[in-house]
Amino acid sequence: MAAEPQFHSLPVVTLDGHSGSGKSTLAQRLAEKLGWSYLDSGAWYRALTWAVLEANGDTCNAQVVLDTLSSIQIESDVHGQVLVNGVLLGNELRSATIDQMVSNVADHVNVRTALNQRMRQMLHKPGVSGLVADGRDAGTVIFPDAALLVFVQVPLAVRAARRQAQNERKGIDSNLRSITTALADRDARDAARGDAAPHITARSRLLDNSKQTVEEAIGCLLTWTGQTQV
Ligand code: DC
Numbered sequence: 211m212a213a214e215p216q217f218h219s220l221p222v223v224t225l226d227g228h229s230g231s232g233k234s235t236l237a238q239r240l241a242e243k244l245g246w247s248y249l250d251s252g253a254w255y256r257a258l259t260w261a262v263l264e265a266n267g268d269t270c271n272a273q274v275v276l277d278t279l280s281s282i283q284i285e286s287d288v289h290g291q292v293l294v295n296g297v298l299l300g301n302e303l304r305s306a307t308i309d310q311m312v313s314n315v316a317d318h319v320n321v322r323t324a325l326n327q328r329m330r331q332m333l334h335k336p337g338v339s340g341l342v343a344d345g346r347d348a349g350t351v352i353f354p355d356a357a358l359l360v361f362v363q364v365p366l367a368v369r370a371a372r373r374q375a376q377n378e379r380k381g382i383d384s385n386l387r388s389i390t391t392a393l394a395d396r397d398a399r400d401a402a403r404g405d406a407a408p409h410i411t412a413r414s415r416l417l418d419n420s421k422q423t424v425e426e427a428i429g430c431l432l433t434w435t436g437q438t439q440v
Pocket of ligand 1: 229251252253255256312313316344345346347348400
């Protein structure tokens with residue numbers, strides 16, 4: 211499906227990439243530095259999944275998911291945290307159940323179109339002076355006219371090792387092989403989504419986030435943002 215043309219009055223920077231590439235940390239920090247709002251598109255998919263499950267709905271049924279979306283108010287705050295019907299959702303979006311079910315929701319093409327429209331409305335929210343959005347298709351589909359499209363690249367082995375280190379810091383026992391398999395499975399599922407699959411376009415700037423520190427990567431992103439007409 212071709213990306214719908216957008217005409218933004220506010221500046222938008224997008225960071226796309228695979229699961230575990232560190233794009234959310236970068237997008238959040240960049241938004242803070244710029245004084246803009248952060249939009250975590252993955253959290254919107256998670257919040258919609260949460261809403262479907264709260265209503266005992268079937269995440270595999272596109273109509274059920276669309277009906278749920280039509281029945282809720284969904285938005286995010288400046289920090290990228292999603293609110294459904296005014297209730298801020300946090301850790302509940304990171305549960306194993308949501309992890310398992312969210313891909314079902316993200317697989318429905320009509321749901322993606324409807325959710326993308328809701329996300330774009332964040333540009334019209336009072337007080338928003340700019341947006342840093344991240345996800346799989348934030349720059350390619352959701353905000354294709356963004357001033358700056360970044361693709362965050364990190365090899366699978368590096369993502370897996372980082373995830374394992376994160377787990378260890380949290381005291382979670384985890385095995386590198388199973389983390390690698392889970393990330394590879396998620397990559398494969400993401401890759402099957404046609405235009406919405408994470409990909410590099412002619413306009414994308416590539417950020418190799420495998421060796422840089424967060425501060426170095428942010429420095430690079432700030433330079434690129436400054437080079438665009440935002
Ligand atoms: O980045 P994450 O793990 O929070 O994303 C949750 C799910 O949403 C994952 O299955 C990928 C999907 N997703 C998507 O399809 N498109 C996006 N722009 C962002 C996330």
